[in-house]
Amino acid sequence: MPPLLTGVIASALLFVNIIFWCSLLFFFTFFKLVIPVPFIRNLITPVLNAIANNWISCNSGWMWLTQKMDWTIRLPAHLERKGWYFVISNHQSWVDILVLQHALNRKIPLLKFFLKQELIKVPVMGAAWWALDFPFMKRYSKAFLEKYPEKKGQDLETTRKACEKFRTLPTSVMNFLEGTRFSQRKHDEQNSPFQHLLKPKAGGMAFAMSAMGDQFRSILDVTIHYPDGVPTFWEFLQGSMKRCVVLVEEKPIPTELLNGDYETDEQYRLNFQQWVQVLWEEKDRQLAELAAG
Template sequence: MLNFLPRLLVGVIASLLLAVNTIYTFVILFSFALLKFLLPFRPVRVVIDSVLNFLAENWISGNSAWMWLTQKTRWDVAGVDGLKYRGWYLVQSNHQSWVDIFVLQHLLNRRIPLLKFFLKRELIWVPVMGLAWWALDFPFMRRHSEAFLKKHPEMRGKDLETTRKACEKFAVIPTSVMNFVEGTRYTAAKHARQQSPYRYLLKPKAGGIALALNAMGDKFQSFLNITIVYPDGAPTFWDFLSGRVKRVVVRMNQLPIPKQFLNGDYAGDANYRQAFQAWLHELWLEKDAQIDRLRQEASKA
């Protein structure tokens, strides 16, 4: 491993390896994405989507390789046993850093189907990756403010419908739908601004996950609840690249999805919406307590 080198050099090497892996993989991926665009027929799409997912999984494997080469991270992981690659999962996790995505991909690659993240619509313009996310059918969401929707009521529900159509595509082949229900990365400033009732979490936003259940709830095998803790503090992406992430603690728990939440109307049914929010709130209280326990255990290690 190269972690003995100066941090700056480790970061440069990791950045170059990530760039090479990304460019090599997605040059191939885009050629299949073009076929997908030109031949939008279900039998063709099933084959091409499988190839695209295979390429994305190889990209993740390449990232795991350079992580092994450049990092000296101590992983404390529990809950990966019993996961199935051929199945449908609804996945959620707390969110603190861009590093979360690499952590999740590294641990879940080829243990469950490729993670498809809910993304902010603006991320489609990210060079290279934006086009790749589009090709892989990642659902892009535009979150309008309530003030905007009052001025443009015709836009209410438009983004939800777009996301519903994206989720319906996932019924074709096994997929893991990933949602950071906090909607953004945790920071102390955001936590204070929200007046969050949780110690380590922002308030959860139930709309995206409820929409996924509405679109394909009967497909999901289970709800994979993930908690990520960085005992030495949430890292920046450069911290990660330069090998400064010493410890990562991850806990995964497969939960049954309550039947009453399958195929419900979150936007139009007030009783359903209230019950769903209460269920998610209880999960968030448990996750907050779990983070506190894990932090205390890590401080004693």
């Protein structure tokens, strides 16, 4: 099938899938909004998550129909759908989100991504992410914080509040620690010490640990590699992505890092950053080995 036709068909299936499942999602979200009773909301939230899981399964379905892809997915032996996980991954493309959902759907609780505040404006999808309690983060530049110091810490407070919602229902909290998609330009501007990664931002992860670290079973450290080059979303829809490698490792969270004050405790902050640094060094080596074949 010609790539353009493949892309058109895949786009149509993606669009139909969004409209169908979002219609159901918004129907139940309406009752969650108009009946402000915790008991009712606690009943509706699992229904919303189930709708999202089915939505993801249908995404995998149209991907299977339109993409001739060789998947290599390596998962830990004992994942739990009724546990709490903190999931981290490298970030290279919008395709990463579909890849992560395809690899982990129904293996662990629904992934709840940390999203940039601007994404809430995305038609339909922004409302869907909000309905599913995805945490929206508003990042401030150093220059902005110097001008408005009262804004300091607000993005991390958002993290804490979002994670408090996840205490009552098994959840997988997903964070791209780099904060943005990898590009050589960004890598050079950062003067990143890693070959295949940008510098990790540990603050959001640390605040999630502070809010509910005692509930997280472990972290799932995901490494995504595209052997034939990182695809754009349109290239992916056209079937240009022939191979994808997803390696998932379950790692314990050091006990001393489960609860701490990242903002005011300098030693805790240093220990947390050093732990994340080691995780990133290991991931960089893994990506280098995958790139070498």
